[in-house]
Amino acid sequence: MNSTAAEPELAEPYLREWLSTVGLDVEYVRAEGNTLYFLDDGREVPVLDYAGGYGSLIFGHNNPEIVAHAKALLDGGSPVHAQFSRHPYANQVATALNRIIHRELGTDEPYSVIFGNSGAEANEAAIKHAELDRVLRIQQLGEELAAHVEQVRAAVADGTARVSGRALAAAGAEAGEDPLEALLAGVARHNAERLARPPLFLALEGSFHGKLVGSVQLTHNAGYRAPFGALAAQARFVPIGRPEELKRIIEEERAELLDLVVTDGAVEVVPRAFPVFCAFLLEPIQGEGGINVITAEFGQAIQQACAEIDLPIVIDEIQSGMGRTGAFLASSLIGLRGDYYTLAKSLGGGIAKTSVMLVRRSRYRREFELVHSSTFAKDHFSCHIALKVLEMLEADDGRAYRTAGELGEKLTAMLEAVRADFPDVVKEIRGKGLMLGLEFHDQSEGSDEGIRETARAGFLGYAVAGYLLREHRVRTFPTASAANTLRFEPSTLISDAEICQLGSALRGVCSVLRLQDGKRLGGA
């Protein structure tokens, strides 16, 4: 991975320097199953990969069945790009997704599918669609209100209604020479202020929904989000497991437009709910946040609160979905139902870059197809790979889901055993299926200066990852948002021996931390 004079290293020098500090700057030259290989003196060295492309490899690196399918597509000269033509294969992906989702959710409402190229792009499509829907709802509300103003004008003009002091007060208007004009001006002023408000999103603390301009505003980590706050709509972040906070935020932000009606000869002001919020985005299991699992109770509280204000829920299954937790959608395991779903990562079978945004038919706006597109989305190659992946997940009556669940239990049992042996080092094991996390106790008061400083700088997890790679040839990472938590997202091909290898590696690093052997750990 060293740069040469002939080939200067220009890409991300800052990131590279940092990776090198913790010993993660390795160039991998080959990959298969759960193994990546780098070269040492021309010899291939295997590394057991628990990072799994951040959850992109449900069937492992270069899965032979998927690779053979890809080769056949390329050899057959399949038309990768044929925009603005019929895409029956994209319809097949949509049909397959609907079939699976209907089975898991026990519903038959169809979901329309919009294709993209990355996870963030799928979330941006959901954000855009939800905003289009909100804008069209506001437009309809505006038209109703305008029609009512005309009815009121007519009723006052023909003497069948008069403006009451109560109506003027409700509109914050002073009775002048012409009470109707004063009322209408007060109502217009009130409504214009509400209508000028930008949309607001709800998301969870610890969330990660991507790093593009819209989605990064729904990603909780301020380091990623804050510099770009002026570029897009903002979110209010709800602490996990705190439904009362969700209610408080909704209450704090709620707004009403003023409508006018004629009742018993009087013009009255009637409040109408104004959709301040655009959507609530959430991951059923947070990845970047440090493997935080949403409980069924909190899921239900969110579902109910959103239903009360008719707020669509976007379930981001980009990392947790595609069978990783033992079900196609992790959210189905807690009975949470989304108006939208986003999927990416493993949908591309580890070789294609593809994503989808699904929106339930009753919320779908056909106009969206005219205002949203992407050159590379919905291409023949990725759609066929996605179809293959879905077929493999569903094969043998869903064997892959069962395998993910069973392997997850084995992996969890191993991680719990490590915790039981090192309760002073390991704080908690979290997650479901093949999306697991191990949190270390805080080491910022450790007796070894190196370990203490590494922990204080927020690099403990990366130093641990460097150690595991160097000493045990195991690849796993923490996240920028949860520096003490290692993540394990292997494929369904993980073997008992590979689970044991991770166990030994973790015991190794736990001993280093217990003994406060900073030299051995290495790090920042």
Ligand code: 5B6
């Ligand atoms: O495909 P894309 O990255 O745009 O997907 C965004 C996204 C992700 C996700 O997990 C969820 C739930 N929603 C949207 C993708 N996560 C990617 C990720 N990448 C890194 C670290 C993470 O914790 C998560 C990463 N970090 C450093 C270098 C490269 C990747």
